[in-house]
Amino acid sequence: MKAGIINVTGYAGSELARILYRHPEVEVISVTGRSAAGQKLGQVFPHLAALDLDITEELQGNLDIVFSSLPHKASAEAVIPLLKQGIKVVDISADFRLKRAEQYEEWYGVAHPDPSYLEDAVYGLTELHQEEVSAAQLVANPGCFSTSAILALAPAVKLGLIEPDIIIDSKSGVSGAGRGLSMTTHFSEVNENTLAYALGGHRHLPEIAQELSLMTDESLDITFLPHLVPMTRGILSSCYARLRPEQAGEGATASKRVREAYEEFYRDHPFAVVTPQPPQTKQTLGNNQCLIYPTVDHRTGRLIVISCLDNLVKGAAGQAVQNMNLMCQLPQETALESLAVYP
Numbered sequence: 001m002k003a004g005i006i007n008v009t010g011y012a013g014s015e016l017a018r019i020l021y022r023h024p025e026v027e028v029i030s031v032t033g034r035s036a037a038g039q040k041l042g043q044v045f046p047h048l049a050a051l052d053l054d055i056t057e058e059l060q061g062n063l064d065i066v067f068s069s070l071p072h073k074a075s076a077e078a079v080i081p082l083l084k085q086g087i088k089v090v091d092i093s094a095d096f097r098l099k100r101a102e103q104y105e106e107w108y109g110v111a112h113p114d115p116s117y118l119e120d121a122v123y124g125l126t127e128l129h130q131e132e133v134s135a136a137q138l139v140a141n142p143g144c145f146s147t148s149a150i151l152a153l154a155p156a157v158k159l160g161l162i163e164p165d166i167i168i169d170s171k172s173g174v175s176g177a178g179r180g181l182s183m184t185t186h187f188s189e190v191n192e193n194t195l196a197y198a199l200g201g202h203r204h205l206p207e208i209a210q211e212l213s214l215m216t217d218e219s220l221d222i223t224f225l226p227h228l229v230p231m232t233r234g235i236l237s238s239c240y241a242r243l244r245p246e247q248a249g250e251g252a253t254a255s256k257r258v259r260e261a262y263e264e265f266y267r268d269h270p271f272a273v274v275t276p277q278p279p280q281t282k283q284t285l286g287n288n289q290c291l292i293y294p295t296v297d298h299r300t301g302r303l304i305v306i307s308c309l310d311n312l313v314k315g316a317a318g319q320a321v322q323n324m325n326l327m328c329q330l331p332q333e334t335a336l337e338s339l340a341v342y343p
């Protein structure tokens with residue numbers, strides 16, 4: 001298959017090129033960039049020189065599938081003409097994740113370029129929507145925080161193990177903010193510093209609520225608070241909610257029931273891994289896994305779930321390739337089996 005990457009010069013785009021280089025069924029034949037158009041990919045990213053591609057302003061050639069890693073709004077504008085030509089698209093931006101155009105406008109501050117695509121777009125959290133992804137022309141790749149939070153909470157919400165009052169406390173490395181320069185991501189601002197941000201509401205909250213609400217009839221109260229920490233890649237989410245003893249049991253029974261429920265829920269999903277110990281971001285560096293550790297705080301009767309992933313792999317480019325594999329009827333693991341980099 002012939003693939004194209006729109007905006008290869010961002011972090012998500014360059015990570016896509018790196019992963020697809022080793023894909024046995026896909027050849028990347030066209031990559032675009034704005035300010036870097038006209039240069040060789042290897043000039044901008046020496047580690048990607050082996051792809052031997054020119055960065056162009058527009059996509060070129062006959063493409064079977066296109067990934068867009070543009071910022072929101074620009075992304076929808078770029079992919080809609082491709083969808084009209086029948087090309088498969090995985091959009092890494094937020095443009096097709098929310099089902100309601102008013103909600104998109106409320107959170108992103110712009111009108112959606114074409115809401116008629118929202119209904120058919122499939123939210124590409126592969127573990128929850130595998131069948132729909134396999135049949136989709138347009139997949140909306142989930143946000144990085146959203147992936148870690150939804151996978152951490154989906155079994156508990158679906159099985160009614162917790163009260164609908166949920167706290168998600170997430171930490172992200174700086175590459176989550178992209179490659180563009182800003183004061184907040186400047187080395188001397190980030191190094192030896194930790195801060196909470198978006199206390200008034202982060203843009204990933206509505207997609208977390210949208211997806212978890214599909215699993216229950218109850219109305220969910222979700223507090224989601226992201227933090228920036230001084231590392232390059234990685235997200236770690238700590239999620240808390242009160243257990244329902246009538247569903248989960250108490251004491252050792254609750255611990256056992258919760259663990260069994262999570263293991264069963266993700267049994268057939270190679271990239272959602274229920275771990276025997278609390279996971280660490282470094283254990284996901286460069287791989288496509290979301291590591292999930294559910295446990296019970298017996299003093300308070302709360303469920304605690306720790307999850308972590310690499311924001312540029314399972315949180316962006318790796319998940320996009322996982323989705324593409326399913327859209328093209330390939331095994332979902334193809335090109336995604338690399339282990340984490342350590343130390």
Ligand SMILES: NC(=O)c1ccc[n+]([C@@H]2O[C@H](COP(=O)([O-])OP(=O)(O)OC[C@H]3O[C@@H](n4cnc5c(N)ncnc54)[C@H](OP(=O)(O)O)[C@@H]3O)[C@@H](O)[C@H]2O)c1
Nearest residue numbers: 010011012034035069070071074093176178179180311316
């Ligand atoms: N970073 C992550 O962890 C992550 C995870 C999941 C999803 N995403 C999503 O993936 C998309 C890309 O994110 P990223 O972090 O890879 O971004 P990034 O590294 O910040 O890339 C942004 C670059 O895109 C180019 N650009 C900006 N506006 C453009 C426009 N209107 N048209 C063409 N090019 C434009 C600019 O490059 P030039 O100035 O060189 O033209 C800019 O530096 C975003 O929608 C983001 O929300 C990111």
